Amino acid sequence: MNNKIFYSFILFILLLNINVFAQELEKGYPKLMYVTAKEGLRERKEPSTNSEIRRTLKYGEWIQVFSRQDKPVTINGITDYWYRSSASTFEGYQSWVFGGYLSEELPKDLPFFIGQWDDAEEIEKKGYSRVFVSFRPYPENSFAVGLKETSGVSFGTWKIKETNRNIITFEITTQFLPAFMTSETEPEPFTKFIKITIIDKDNILFEDPDEKKPTRLRRNKTGN
16 A cells, blocks of 8 residues: 555544544543443444434443434334444444443443453542453353453453352353464363352442452443
8 A cells, every 4th residue: 555545544533533522522522321222223334214224222232322313203102312323433433322121220220340441540540441351241242351452362251150149259251362372273162160240230249260459449430
């Protein structure tokens, strides 16, 4: 690729991201919202029920939203706003979801630990957290842990093995190791047991047998 074209492209992306970030600061975004529609929620190319469907978000799935339209609309008897969702930055185009089937709170019939969690001590010291842990109810109870914006992430599945008052023991089967652990062959999956101790609905202690001490985690509400 011609260097001039390449650097022009990089500058364009940076300016685009700066513009998006400015909008987020003005309106108190981004934030995480959960899908509350049991049958799922369609993410569309434009803020209209007649627009192309990008994908269907599952019940309990969380997405990062960046802004909303100025005027509410009524769909199926529900009045709310169209929200600009995560695909607009992750995949390079705008997607929209109707807010009548979104909530900032996790649906009450889902396990409270579903969501994305950050290192609380990092947030208190630095104002942000690079470490994250996520539990999703689909597909097949997926699990991830690692560093944000890097390839250092392990993916797998979770299964509850034991619940004792405020302590939950999980069996974690890791299916893919971090990308920086290069190998000519894909590593074999392995299983380990982790524990979380509930402090409250937004704070937990996360005990990994590979770590020297538990990590205090806080529920992520912005997606950053």
